[in-house]
Amino acid sequence: MEIKAIRGFNDILPQEIGKWHFVEDTARNVFHGFGFSELRIPVIERTDLFARGIGEATDIVEKEMYTFTDKGGNSLTLRPEATASMARAYLEHQMYSFDPVAKVYFMGPMFRYERPQKGRYRQFYQIDAEVFGVDNPMVDAEIIVMLMHFLRKVGLQTLELQINSLGCRECRPRYREELKRFFEKKTFQLCEDCQRRLHTNPLRILDCKVEGCKESIANAPRVIDFICSNCKEHFARVKEYLTVTGVKFDVNPNMVRGLDYYTRTCFEVVSYDLGSQNAVTGGGRYDNLFQEIGGLDIPGIGFAIGMERLISLLPKDRTFIQTPHLFIATLGNEASKEAYQLANELHLRGIRTELDYEGKSLKSQMRRAGKLNASYVLILGGDELNQGKAVLRNMGDKSQEEVPLKDLATLLQSKLPRL
Numbered sequence: 001m002e003i004k005a006i007r008g009f010n011d012i013l014p015q016e017i018g019k020w021h022f023v024e025d026t027a028r029n030v031f032h033g034f035g036f037s038e039l040r041i042p043v044i045e046r047t048d049l050f051a052r053g054i055g056e057a058t059d060i061v062e063k064e065m066y067t068f069t070d071k072g073g074n075s076l077t078l079r080p081e082a083t084a085s086m087a088r089a090y091l092e093h094q095m096y097s098f099d100p101v102a103k104v105y106f107m108g109p110m111f112r113y114e115r116p117q118k119g120r121y122r123q124f125y126q127i128d129a130e131v132f133g134v135d136n137p138m139v140d141a142e143i144i145v146m147l148m149h150f151l152r153k154v155g156l157q158t159l160e161l162q163i164n165s166l167g168c169r170e171c172r173p174r175y176r177e178e179l180k181r182f183f184e185k186k187t188f189q190l191c192e193d194c195q196r197r198l199h200t201n202p203l204r205i206l207d208c209k210v211e212g213c214k215e216s217i218a219n220a221p222r223v224i225d226f227i228c229s230n231c232k233e234h235f236a237r238v239k240e241y242l243t244v245t246g247v248k249f250d251v252n253p254n255m256v257r258g259l260d261y262y263t264r265t266c267f268e269v270v271s272y273d274l275g276s277q278n279a280v281t282g283g284g285r286y287d288n289l290f291q292e293i294g295g296l297d298i299p300g301i302g303f304a305i306g307m308e309r310l311i312s313l314l315p316k317d318r319t320f321i322q323t324p325h326l327f328i329a330t331l332g333n334e335a336s337k338e339a340y341q342l343a344n345e346l347h348l349r350g351i352r353t354e355l356d357y358e359g360k361s362l363k364s365q366m367r368r369a370g371k372l373n374a375s376y377v378l379i380l381g382g383d384e385l386n387q388g389k390a391v392l393r394n395m396g397d398k399s400q401e402e403v404p405l406k407d408l409a410t411l412l413q414s415k416l417p418r419l
């Protein structure tokens with residue numbers, strides 16, 4: 001029986017991986033520039049961490065976690081997101097004792113048992129960045145500026161930043177009650193999930209995409225009208241700091257975030273690059289998370305970018321496929337041995353070199369070099385080889401020149417701009 005990958009779990013093939021490397025490298029460069037360091041977290045954590053950190057009444061915890069019992073009887077879960085694990089690591093290693101402020105990021109696969117469809121997988125990749133230990137609105141703006149800078153650097157142009165404030169543990173309960181009262185009058189219009197959310201987490205109803213629910217959401221009370229004066233002040237400062245840095249934003253009073261731990265600032269970036277709306281990334285402040293997972297009262301803010309979605313939005317005119325710098329085409333055994341040695345020397349210098357392993361005709365080797373999209377072909381054989389020379393063909397403009405083999409590496413290095 002042929003064994004295939006599990007539904008919702010994707011291979012990323014060599015012809016695709018260039019885009020991933022580009023996005024990951026750009027993220028690293030940008031994040032390092034903003035003073036962030038990588039914090040690598042395990043794939044598996046105790047189930048409790050997510051149940052308490054993300055919240056029992058969230059879709060993730062209610063129905064999407066890959067949870068299993070290990071041989072020791074412990075309930076473990078494949079990480080469905082990174083923030084809770086990052087916060088756990090910050091506490092566990094007392095990172096605050098070195099410096100109260102930690103700016104950390106992580107990239108890697110997350111696991112959620114969702115119904116697989118285009119853009120929604122069971123294993124998907126996220127890029128996460130978090131700042132722990134500061135509740136100054138300056139940091140809210142700083143992390144948003146970093147996010148927008150990164151998205152522009154990878155080539156996303158028509159971006160719209162939407163922000164909102166979700167209030168804090170002082171003012172949110174009042175809004176929650178108000179929302180509950182409002183939806184109780186419309187119970188019959190709500191989908192089954194939202195009828196349940198009405199009792200467990202009414203804010204989540206605002207996130208629902210079911211038509212009937214969307215209609216009843218239209219006139220729902222808005223959190224922004226219920227936030228306390230401290231939250232208002234915080235939100236005003238965030239907007240001010242964003243304006244100072246020239247980052248444009250829209251306040252979207254209907255935006256809530258799916259996870260329980262968010263407080264105050266929340267944000268989403270929508271891209272119109274493909275003509276339709278696309279939330280590329282979302283994030284926000286979570287000043288209650290650390291207490292939930294049994295720690296100190298430490299504030300935090302962060303974002304998670306869905307990599308599959310981001311990659312699908314990359315400019316189409318850029319090529320990310322890694323092609324050979326040089327293909328060595330050979331005529332005869334002697335030339336083949338020489339090609340092996342040359343290729344070896346070139347590999348050590350980082351010049352991507354391919355050669356023929358099958359004794360194919362020159363014509364067929366040239367065809368393969370073309371198919372691989374090699375930048376240059378070295379034609380090795382005959383009299384030139386005895387004289388230590390070979391013909392180097394530029395596959396772009398089709399020009400040819402005779403080159404001394406001893407100078408080949410230096411010559412190629414000067415011709416290939418990115419080496």
Ligand code: AMP
Nearest residue numbers: 119120121124279280281304305306309
């Ligand atoms: P969340 O952690 O739910 O706020 O999601 C953050 C981002 O991760 C989203 O904007 C999506 O781009 C991406 N994402 C979430 N769930 C999935 C999934 N099942 N498959 C692919 N991408 C996802």
